Amino acid sequence: MFTLRDVQKVYAGRPALGPITLDLPAGRTTVLIGPSGCGKSTLLRLLIGLAGPHKGVVAFDGAPVTPETARSVRLRVGYVIQDGGLFPHLTARANVTLMARHLGRDREAIAARVDELAALTRFPADGLDRRPGELSGGQRQRVGLMRALMLDPDALLLDEPLGALDPLVRADLQAELREIFRALRKTVVLVTHDLGEATYFADRVVLLRDGRIVQEGSPGDLWHRPADPFVTRFVQAQRGPEVPA
């Protein structure tokens, strides 16, 4: 669904990403993982054309992502960011439907789609007419997810979607998100720095360090067949707390 060929992104004279070559297959969940600053968000922004590569080619569904094609790519790819990126002065419903209204979609179809998405994401109906500031963090993330799914995209990109949530809300949303990914069978690319979360979601994990791919494979590969000592250190640094006696 997405391919990167020898892609490099430079900020302020320093490579933020690449050069990397990567295929993100359709209908699967790929998790991008790695320490802060390793280039995960940059990779997502390149996929959707929010940033352009300095070298190499990013393609979506066989066609290069360029400034000219980015808009049509964005209509087919949903994007969820950590704090939801919602407009604070708009209600949840208005946030979710903004693009569909802008595109002149049928009002009844929009209303029906909102009801469908609220059921899918278990968002309470009485929250739809509240503004983001009047919702909990978990509810805001559900609104961000509904917005990303509104146009029934082929692919869904999620950048640390659960990072700001407390552990119980996070665990609930993790379980629900995994069900949603399975039910929708979409191409999902999820960014996290948490290996437990990566293992929970991923068909395939891509571990990045300093803008380069260190290892790609199943979650089990990272644990049992680490490609180099960095992978071992990364895995060991994320083991759970020792249980006190």
Ligand code: ADP
């Ligand atoms: P991650 O998502 O893995 O934490 P990022 O993709 O956000 O990493 O950043 C990768 C590198 O690129 C970092 O060194 C970061 O400081 C740099 N970077 C990212 N975005 C910008 C930007 N807009 N301007 C300058 N540097 C940036």
